[in-house]
Amino acid sequence: MSSGFNQREEGNEAKIKHDSDVHFRIQARRDKLLGEWVAAQLGLEGDAAAKYALEVVKADIQEPGDDDVLKKILADFKKHGIDHSEDAVSQRMAEFESIATEQVHQEGFDADD
Numbered sequence: 001m002s003s004g005f006n007q008r009e010e011g012n013e014a015k016i017k018h019d020s021d022v023h024f025r026i027q028a029r030r031d032k033l034l035g036e037w038v039a040a041q042l043g044l045e046g047d048a049a050a051k052y053a054l055e056v057v058k059a060d061i062q063e064p065g066d067d068d069v070l071k072k073i074l075a076d077f078k079k080h081g082i083d084h085s086e087d088a089v090s091q092r093m094a095e096f097e098s099i100a101t102e103q104v105h106q107e108g109f110d111a112d113d
Contacts, residue, residue: 022104025104026097026100026101026104027060027097027100028057028060029100029103029104030093030096030097030099030100031053031056031057031059031060031069032053032054032056032057033053033096033099033100034053034056034069034073034092034093034096035052035053035054035055035056035057036049036053037092037096038052038053038056038073038076038077039052039053041077041082041084042076042077042080042082043080055072056069056072056073059071059072066090066093069093070086070089070090070093073089074086074089077089
């Protein structure tokens, strides 16, 4: 009986790891999309826009939750004299999360391997 329990526990651990990996991919994709949108708002193009998007992805690693990303983006908007509210940025973040979720699922990452 204990082997059945161990198998179930291993299966649960694998599912948790898989779900965590999917969540990470979605968050990173969302942050990249959001960073690309912000870069366009800031007038950045090409390599500068790609670099900025990567900075947004990296900003999400600093603290749990989305506050670190919001703080960075709002500070960058303010620095460039662009007026966007936290609610407006949060709404865009939610839109990009939906897009990122769809993209990650379409890529088949969430399928059982």
